[in-house]
Amino acid sequence: MAYVWKHPKSPFWTGIYRDDQNQWRKKSTKKTAKTSALALAIEWERAAGMGRDKILTEAISREVIGGILERTTGETLRQSTVREFCAEWMRGKTNSRQAGTATRYEASVARFNDLLGVKADRPIAAITPHDCQKFYDQLAETKLAPATLRVEMKTIVSMFNYARRLGLIPTNPAAAVQLPDRIKQVKRKVFTAAQAQMLIDAATPEWKTAILLGYYAGLRLSDCVMLTWQAVDLAGGKIVVETHKTGDTLEIPLHPTLESHLTKLAGDTNGAICPDLAAVPVGGRSGLSKQFLAVMRRAGIGNDAVDTGGQRQLSRLSFHALRASFNSGLHNKGVDQELRRKLTGHKSDAMNDRYTQTEIQTMREAVNKLPALKVS
Numbered sequence: 001m002a003y004v005w006k007h008p009k010s011p012f013w014t015g016i017y018r019d020d021q022n023q024w025r026k027k028s029t030k031k032t033a034k035t036s037a038l039a040l041a042i043e044w045e046r047a048a049g050m051g052r053d054k055i056l057t058e059a060i061s062r063e064v065i066g067g068i069l070e071r072t073t074g075e076t077l078r079q080s081t082v083r084e085f086c087a088e089w090m091r092g093k094t095n096s097r098q099a100g101t102a103t104r105y106e107a108s109v110a111r112f113n114d115l116l117g118v119k120a121d122r123p124i125a126a127i128t129p130h131d132c133q134k135f136y137d138q139l140a141e142t143k144l145a146p147a148t149l150r151v152e153m154k155t156i157v158s159m160f161n162y163a164r165r166l167g168l169i170p171t172n173p174a175a176a177v178q179l180p181d182r183i184k185q186v187k188r189k190v191f192t193a194a195q196a197q198m199l200i201d202a203a204t205p206e207w208k209t210a211i212l213l214g215y216y217a218g219l220r221l222s223d224c225v226m227l228t229w230q231a232v233d234l235a236g237g238k239i240v241v242e243t244h245k246t247g248d249t250l251e252i253p254l255h256p257t258l259e260s261h262l263t264k265l266a267g268d269t270n271g272a273i274c275p276d277l278a279a280v281p282v283g284g285r286s287g288l289s290k291q292f293l294a295v296m297r298r299a300g301i302g303n304d305a306v307d308t309g310g311q312r313q314l315s316r317l318s319f320h321a322l323r324a325s326f327n328s329g330l331h332n333k334g335v336d337q338e339l340r341r342k343l344t345g346h347k348s349d350a351m352n353d354r355y356t357q358t359e360i361q362t363m364r365e366a367v368n369k370l371p372a373l374k375v376s
Contacts (some may be wrong), residue, residue, distance in 0.1 A: 001045075002015060002016065002018075002038070002041040002042045002044065002045040003016055003017075003041065004016065004029065004034060004037045004038050004041055004196055006034075010028075011032050012028050012029060012030055012031060012032060012037075013028075013029050013032070013033075013034055013037030014026055014027065014028050014029065014033055014037075015028075015029045015037060015038075015040060015041030015044060016051075017041050017042075017044050017045035017048065018043065018045055018048060019048045019053075020048045020049075020052050020335060022052060025044075025048075027044070029041060033131075036127055037039055038132045041250060041300075056183045056206055071330060076236070077332070078170065080121060080123065080124055081120065081123060081124065082113065082119070082120045082121070082122065082123075082124050082126075082127060083113055083121055084111060085159075085163060085168070086104045086109045086112070086120075086159065087244055088157050088175075088190060089109075089162055089163075090102070090105060090106055090109060093105050101313065104151075104155075105155055107153075107155065108152050108155040109155070109156075109159065110137075111152075112135055112362050115131075115134065115135045115138055116131060117280035119131070119297055120126040122169055123197050124160075124163055124169060125168065125169050126134040127160075127169075127173050128173055129171065129176035130175070132153075132156065132174040132176065132177050133176070133177050133357075135153075135156065136149070136153055136177045137298045139152055139153075149179070150179050150181070153179055153186060154179075155170060156174045156327055157177075158173055159173045159174075160172040160173060160175070161175075169321065175190065177264075179272075180238050187323055188316050188317075188318075188324055188354075188355075189304055189316045189317050189357075190321055190325040190328050190329075190357050191215070191301075191321055191322060191325045195299075196211070196322075196325065198299040198300065199211050199295060199296065199299050199301070200212070200298065201329075202295055202296075202298040202299035202300075203295050204295075206225075206274040206275075206276055206277050207291075207292070207295055208276070209224075209261065209262075209265065209273055209274055209276060210224040210225055210274055211295075211322065212257065212258050212261055212262075213227065214319060214325075214326070215325055215326060216254075216255035216321030216326065217239060217252045217254075217255075217258065218252070218322075218323045218326030218343060219241065219323070219328065219346050220243070220245060220251075220320065220323060221282055221289065221292070221319045221320070222244045222245075222282050223241055223243055223245075224274070225272070225274045225277040225278045225280075225288060225310065226244065226272060226278050227239065227241060227272065227273050227274070228270070228271060228272055228273065229266070229270050229271065229272075229273060230270065232262055232266070232273070234254075234259065234262065234263060234266060234372050235342075237250055237253060237254045238252060238253050238254055238260060239251075239252050239254060240252075241246045244346060244349075248345050250342075250343070250344075250345050252292055252343055256334035289318065289319065292319045293318070294316065295316065301317065302317070303315035303316070303317045303318060305314040323344070323355060324355045324356075324357065326344070327343075327344055327352065327356055328345075328355065328356050328357040328358075328359075328364050329342070329357065331356050331359075331362075332359045332362045334357065337349055337352055337356075340352060342354075344364040353373065
């Protein structure tokens, strides 16, 4: 029969019980109350006895541990299955992230549950590094780009990190998966002023508005099409927009060309400035990104696609290049980076640098500032 003993110099009681090998074991209960310590030692011996009799199952183990937890702390043991925990984690992400990001997380989690099969209905602590490695290997077989593989696995790592912080698992099983090396970031191109004019000439009315917002305000595609008239202050010559990606509020002065265009459109109206485009998703085969590539083709502008090592190619010229054009255009006109970051909403200089391309004329003017030397 299990019992407890306390060393005179220790505040904690030691549990003494027979283990699964029928050997006497001594183990600190970390309890200062004798009653709680004895209850814990008895549960240890009960679990060890079932282990000796080969009847200790996963369900019984959870019951034993749950009983210990409830009797010693008053709390109940959470026994979420993988599927249940994934759903709980996704609810939190859906509330805190923009729709596109939440959708991507949901797709990754769904693929993970599909791979697990019946194991998805077991406790989350049952997932092993082998399960996570198998998921990665399955993704790799589909020839996804290395960057996409990293994003997929980092989603699963993030989910298990949350479970670890909640105390549901001792370690993160997905952290053991070796992710592919980072590849060099593909540098996106910018539209020249002539190309931007070609886009305007080839675009439908709402696309003209969206293109002007991208080129003269540096807004992302989703922010352009979802922009409402309430965000436009023609009297103050500015737009005030809460970005969908970060939730930050940006105050952007209206360029005269954009101001003139919006003034012509303004009237007794409300809601989205581009209502038809606002009703279309950004991604997908018939989404806004694909529609913009069609505008580019009508304008005679190629997308300059490059291979990223996966199944899909990356368009170096896309609607997002208008954002880079906005930032680079300001840079080449001498606008400092701090002000450009305020206008674009970039969080760091490094991120802003990715959207900055220096024209040869700007570099030439910089070089010409050096003093002239006489050469005989």
